Amino acid sequence: xxxxxxxxxxxxxxxxxxxxxxxxxxxxxxxxxxxxxxxxxxxxxxxxxxxxxxxxxxxxxxxxxxxxxxxxxxxxxxxxxxxxxxxxxxxxxxxxxxxxxxxxxxxxxxxxxxxxxxxxxxxxxxxxxxxxxxxxxxxxxxxxxxxxxxxxxxxxxxxxxxxxxxxxxxxxxxxxxxxxxxxxxxxxxxxxxxxxxxxxxxxxxxxxxxx
Amino acid sequence: xxxxxxxxxxxxxxxxxxxxxxxxxxxxxxxxxxxxxxxxxxxxxxxxxxxxxxxxxxxxxxxxxxxxxxxxxxxxxxxxxxxxxxxxxxxxxxxxxxxxxxxxxxxxxxxxxxxxxxxxxxxxxxxxxxxxxxxxxxxxxxxxxxxxxxxxxxxxxxxxxxxxxxxxxxxxxxxxxxxxxxxxxxxxxxxxxxxxxxxxxxxxxxxxxxx
Amino acid sequence: xxxxxxxxxxxxxxxxxxxxxxxxxxxxxxxxxxxxxxxxxxxxxxxxxxxxxxxxxxxxxxxxxxxxxxxxxxxxxxxxxxxxxxxxxxxxxxxxxxxxxxxxxxxxxxxxxxxxxxxxxxxxxxxxxxxxxxxxxxxxxxxxxxxxxxxxxxxxxxxxxxxxxxxxxxxxxxxxxxxxxxxxxxxxxxxxxxxxxxxxxxxxxxxxxxx
Amino acid sequence: xxxxxxxxxxxxxxxxxxxxxxxxxxxxxxxxxxxxxxxxxxxxxxxxxxxxxxxxxxxxxxxxxxxxxxxxxxxxxxxxxxxxxxxxxxxxxxxxxxxxxxxxxxxxxxxxxxxxxxxxxxxxxxxxxxxxxxxxxxxxxxxxxxxxxxxxxxxxxxxxxxxxxxxxxxxxxxxxxxxxxxxxxxxxxxxxxxxxxxxxxxxxxxxxxxx
DNA sequence: TATGAATGAGGGTTCATTCAT
DNA sequence: AATGAATGAACCCTCATTCAT
Numbered sequence: 068x069x070x071x072x073x074x075x076x077x078x079x080x081x082x083x084x085x086x087x088x089x090x091x092x093x094x095x096x097x098x099x100x101x102x103x104x105x106x107x108x109x110x111x112x113x114x115x116x117x118x119x120x121x122x123x124x125x126x127x128x129x130x131x132x133x134x135x136x137x138x139x140x141x142x143x144x145x146x147x148x149x150x151x152x153x154x155x156x157x158x159x160x161x162x163x164x165x166x167x168x169x170x171x172x173x174x175x176x177x178x179x180x181x182x183x184x185x186x187x188x189x190x191x192x193x194x195x196x197x198x199x200x201x202x203x204x205x206x207x208x209x210x211x212x213x214x215x216x217x218x219x220x221x222x223x224x225x226x227x228x229x230x231x232x233x234x235x236x237x238x239x240x241x242x243x244x245x246x247x248x249x250x251x252x253x254x255x256x257x258x259x260x261x262x263x264x265x266x267x268x269x270x271x272x273x274x275x276x277x278x
Numbered sequence: 279x280x281x282x283x284x285x286x287x288x289x290x291x292x293x294x295x296x297x298x299x300x301x302x303x304x305x306x307x308x309x310x311x312x313x314x315x316x317x318x319x320x321x322x323x324x325x326x327x328x329x330x331x332x333x334x335x336x337x338x339x340x341x342x343x344x345x346x347x348x349x350x351x352x353x354x355x356x357x358x359x360x361x362x363x364x365x366x367x368x369x370x371x372x373x374x375x376x377x378x379x380x381x382x383x384x385x386x387x388x389x390x391x392x393x394x395x396x397x398x399x400x401x402x403x404x405x406x407x408x409x410x411x412x413x414x415x416x417x418x419x420x421x422x423x424x425x426x427x428x429x430x431x432x433x434x435x436x437x438x439x440x441x442x443x444x445x446x447x448x449x450x451x452x453x454x455x456x457x458x459x460x461x462x463x464x465x466x467x468x469x470x471x472x473x474x475x476x477x478x479x480x481x482x483x484x485x486x487x488x489x
Numbered sequence: 490x491x492x493x494x495x496x497x498x499x500x501x502x503x504x505x506x507x508x509x510x511x512x513x514x515x516x517x518x519x520x521x522x523x524x525x526x527x528x529x530x531x532x533x534x535x536x537x538x539x540x541x542x543x544x545x546x547x548x549x550x551x552x553x554x555x556x557x558x559x560x561x562x563x564x565x566x567x568x569x570x571x572x573x574x575x576x577x578x579x580x581x582x583x584x585x586x587x588x589x590x591x592x593x594x595x596x597x598x599x600x601x602x603x604x605x606x607x608x609x610x611x612x613x614x615x616x617x618x619x620x621x622x623x624x625x626x627x628x629x630x631x632x633x634x635x636x637x638x639x640x641x642x643x644x645x646x647x648x649x650x651x652x653x654x655x656x657x658x659x660x661x662x663x664x665x666x667x668x669x670x671x672x673x674x675x676x677x678x679x680x681x682x683x684x685x686x687x688x689x690x691x692x693x694x695x696x697x698x699x700x
Numbered sequence: 701x702x703x704x705x706x707x708x709x710x711x712x713x714x715x716x717x718x719x720x721x722x723x724x725x726x727x728x729x730x731x732x733x734x735x736x737x738x739x740x741x742x743x744x745x746x747x748x749x750x751x752x753x754x755x756x757x758x759x760x761x762x763x764x765x766x767x768x769x770x771x772x773x774x775x776x777x778x779x780x781x782x783x784x785x786x787x788x789x790x791x792x793x794x795x796x797x798x799x800x801x802x803x804x805x806x807x808x809x810x811x812x813x814x815x816x817x818x819x820x821x822x823x824x825x826x827x828x829x830x831x832x833x834x835x836x837x838x839x840x841x842x843x844x845x846x847x848x849x850x851x852x853x854x855x856x857x858x859x860x861x862x863x864x865x866x867x868x869x870x871x872x873x874x875x876x877x878x879x880x881x882x883x884x885x886x887x888x889x890x891x892x893x894x895x896x897x898x899x900x901x902x903x904x905x906x907x908x909x910x911x
Numbered sequence: 912t913a914t915g916a917a918t919g920a921g922g923g924t925t926c927a928t929t930c931a932t
Numbered sequence: 933a934a935t936g937a938a939t940g941a942a943c944c945c946t947c948a949t950t951c952a953t
Contacts, residue, residue, distance in 0.1 A: 230445020656863020688899030
């Protein structure tokens with residue numbers, strides 16, 4: 068029984084990508100050498116180039132996977148006839164899910180792309196803005212349906228929503244914290260959504276002495 | 279009348295730092311060459327080394343300025359006997375102020391440091407965590423005084439607060455948006471604080487009979 | 490009926506050599522990659538190594554064909570009891586013939602070998618000098634028999650003869666000019682020989698009273 | 701007395717160019733490594749790049765010098781109201797002169813450019829054709845004035861003329877022959893011109909037994 | 912203080928060649 | 933005979949840093 072050469076290729080590609088994820092996470096994209104990646108993948112130097120045209124191509128492939136997942140989710144979310152809070156929860160869970168299963172991928176997305184102008188190509192910026200726009204769409208829907216307050220620009224609320232979410236994941240990335248099981252994940256999602264919707268103010272004992 | 283040599287040195291150093299800010303903003307720290315910075319500052323690149331030991335030192339000095347300001351603020355904030363929302367507003371305004379007056383500095387802080395593991399030294403991580411801890415202190419104070427809800431970890435609320443804030447500034451950085459005057463700045467600060475405290479949910483149409 | 494395996498081998502070898510000729514002509518020997526040659530021949534690049542030990546071996550084989558033909562001609566020429574101008578015409582026609590039927594081969598000979606020290610091995614230099622010597626032999630014969638002037642070194646006349654010839658072919662190679670039929674070929678040969686023998690000076694208007 | 705920095709730069713550039721000439725002559729352009737050139741020039745690796753942008757730039761500069769000289773000569777030749785044989789002699793002498801004083805330069809011109817398609821850029825081809833055209837102009841003038849036979853295309857005579865000349869120099873290049881003094885140079889020039897004008901046929905004893 | 916020539920380690924990429932299948 | 937995955941030496945170029953002036 069021979070191995071299917073196409074599968075074999077896929078497997079090797081994935082192995083290289085995984086190795087790249089580990090190395091880039093550790094050293095950053097710039098300081099990650101192709102030799103490091105090859106060694107990490109347990110293959111020779113030149114073989115990386117058999118599968119990926121350039122180092123940049125490697126990053127692009129990695130990011131492509133991320134974006135494919137993210138835009139896929141946004142399409143599903145749009146299609147599903149759920150209410151707005153449920154849609155927002157989906158977005159939160161996608162990021163947390165991604166982080167749970169591919170922490171290196173999320174790390175790289177956050178450290179190398181979402182903030183770094185150094186690696187920001189036009190294509191990447193467009194994708195980024197595209198994702199922002201889709202999120203804003205949900206926020207606008209919420210405002211239109213009266214679920215979300217409309218005394219602030221949708222754009223502002225979008226920033227705040229995604230900012231909270233990203234800060235969470237970033238912080239976990241920064242301190243290498245793992246998500247322990249689905250329970251914790253749900254709890255975090257709940258916190259983010261709840262605070263975004265209802266705020267951090269304590270409503271029960273709302274008497275502020277110095278107010 | 280000769281110029282004071284110490285002042286003269288300061289002036290030149292600042293000129294180099296400003297040039298560095300512009301170049302790093304444009305190309306990212308890694309791709310910013312010492313030659314670029316020297317040319318931007320209008321001096322020979324050998325001279326940069328008279329004022330700064332290494333390229334890394336340049337970045338360190340730039341970041342030092344940022345952190346000095348931030349920790350100075352946090353000290354003031356701590357000292358001032360204000361209530362918690364006021365303290366939070368101070369933090370927000372410091373970031374927006376910084377961005378207003380030194381957009382490049384904030385940009386670099388956000389793109390090169392707050393997210394990139396590549397340039398993350400132990401020292402930087404410590405400062406970062408230190409700032410987080412000071413912010414969390416304010417949050418805890420809010421929970422203790424009953425101003426902020428305590429059904430979530432203070433750590434979570436801190437993430438959400440700083441995340442919203444950072445997302446705002448980052449987004450402005452990303453699209454090169456300028457803050458037009460203090461009015462807009464106050465308004466943005468108000469939005470962030472208001473949503474953080476009271477949430478994005480529309481309370482007018484909520485089923486609150488006694489509203 | 491199976492194909493004769495030896496013939497089969499020959500056919501494949503030739504296919505590779507032809508492909509190599511085309512690629513080397515287009516990109517030069519150095520820039521011609523084994524992969525290019527394989528693709529041009531419609532086979533995998535590993536297979537090239539079944540037929541030719543190295544890239545160098547490929548070139549050697551190509552050149553060998555050329556030299557075999559050339560030395561074969563020179564032997565014939567020597568054997569044939571023709572007069573000197575006839576012998577010179579033979580040499581000219583051989584080159585033009587070769588160019589007519591194997592322009593790529595002649596191109597490579599001229600661009601990669603006859604001039605480039607880069608690809609000049611001892612063996613190649615020897616063959617080159619050998620050909621020069623054989624040509625010079627004809628020239629000397631001409632001088633001895635009183636057909637060619639002997640107020641110049643035979644070596645000089647040889648240079649001039651081969652130089653004219655080579656320049657013609659080179660120029661055609663350079664501009665990718667095709668030889669259109671035997672007529673044009675004969676005419677070119679005639680021009681070269683005529684000018685070599687009688688010079689470019691216009692004798693009609695020359696003051697030769699007894700003309 | 702300080703050295704003029706501009707002069708100093710010129711001197712260093714020339715030193716590098718001379719080193720490059722030697723190395724390229726020995727190994728061919730392709731096999732000449734920048735490291736070889738640096739070592740040959742007695743300087744560090746990186747310094748070559750201080751003076752020349754790329755390896756290609758080095759070659760371009762070398763060739764530029766050659767072409768500048770050649771086109772300069774052609775302009776002078778055109779301007780001088782000499783007769784056609786004198787003009788042809790000038791062209792011959794320029795090449796022989798160049799070879800006498802810069803044998804490596806001529807070698808590279810001949811081996812890397814005049815024949816190699818590998819290094820043939822559009823710009824180079826244009827210059828080459830330009831030189832051919834200028835030479836042809838002289839030939840046409842000769843035909844018009846009745847000095848040269850007009851029963852052959854001017855283009856053909858041009859090939860033959862330049863071919864003879866080039867073959868001479870090439871042959872000397874190939875066997876590393878030096879031109880010993882101006883006397884030999886004049887003699888060679890005379891030979892080439894004489895044979896080109898009057899042919900190789902022995903007119904004195906023009907009786908060819910087998911004719 | 913100021914210049915920019917000089918250094919050289921480092922890294923991305925290419926490609927001839929080998930080898931397992 | 934045939935494929936193409938695998939290897940790794942080689943080489944161009946960049947650029948932070950040093951140094952002579």
